[in-house]
Amino acid sequence: MKPLIYEQPLNEKVRSYLRLEYLAQQLAQAIASDQQHNGFYPLFSLCEMTDRCDFRSEVLKDLDRQILVLNKWQDLPHADTQQINLLINRLNQAKGPLQQPERIGVALKQDKFISALRQKFSMLGACCNFDLPQLHCWLAKSWSDRQQDLTTWLTHYHPLLEPICLLLELSRSTAEFVPATAHAGFYQQDCTQVLSLVRVKLTADSECYPIISGHRNRFAIHFVDFQQQKHSDKSIQFFLATCSANH
Known part of the structure; x- marks a missing residue:
């Protein structure tokens, strides 16, 4: 039986990173298998979090900090320079999309279907067909078409989610x-x-x-x-x- 792992962040930044990572995982599950409308809940939570705070500058600082640390590790005896260089390349690649001027997720806000759903999803029982007939129309599409839509919507947040997941991966690997x-x-x-x-x-x-x-x-x-x-x-x-x- 697989053991259970509990995590507790000790500062607000890591708390936010863990929440964003969790939402990314929920969306990945929604894309991997047909979960009807359940994928919208983590998507709209992601929209809400990135609307409240632009995490880019903090993530970029953390990426630079990690690169600096890894460069120092290269000088240590018995250092695995190949693995270190691989990590440095991944961190550098993660920086590029974050340096674009457009705010993360802003393009998704212009999607009329997403905007209509987001306005009502916080209501209790809001998925009834009289509240959101457009949702029921979308659910009637084939799973492959809906899967492609979910993938496209999540892509708007990849520039933020991928480096955050990488930073957390590196943090966990140090202990x-x-x-x-x-x-x-x-x-x-x-x-x-x-x-x-x-x-x-x-x-x-x-x-x-x-x-x-x-x-x-x-x-x-x-x-x-x-x-x-x-x-x-x-x-x-x-x-x-x-x-x-x-x-």
């Missing part, structure tokens, strides 16, 4: 999971390095889940018994990975 024990369901750790992300891995039959809180140098984990929905007083064996903000 390996190590065994840890939460005595009486509680674990706490202080760190000298600045952290950006705490990851907890549990077996699927653990029957508990972690509540993680903290900030850049310190975090705590409370394990909650799922059945009783209260703090567990048992010793919990788990695996922990702490990702540095300065990787």
Whole structure:
């Protein structure tokens, strides 16, 4: 049985990155198989997030920061220069589309079909045919045509989503999971390095889940018994990975 991984961001930027990554994953699933109208929910959440904040400048800074770090790694003994160069090339390629003057997703706003759906999707039961007859007309199209539409709409956000997913991939790769024990369901750790992300891995039959809180140098984990929905007083064996903000 596949283990469960829980993640807790320790700053607002990583919190936003994780949400955008999650929406990208939801949309990828909607494109991979016919989920009727469910793909619109993550699409409109993505529209909303990028309307509120233009993430480009922050992502570009993070890409440059990563390239600088990787260039320094090349000088280390036993460094895998081939792998490092591959990562540097991926980061540089991710920068290009972000440097375009047009705001991410602005072209999708001009799509009349998408605009009409987005205005009403926040309503309860808004997918009724009397509210959105155009949606029911679209759902009558073949899956291959709808799949192509979803792919096209998501393409508007690739310049932002692809570098964010790459940055999170690199962040996770810098910290390996190590065994840890939460005595009486509680674990706490202080760190000298600045952290950006705490990851907890549990077996699927653990029957508990972690509540993680903290900030850049310190975090705590409370394990909650799922059945009783209260703090567990048992010793919990788990695996922990702490990702540095300065990787």
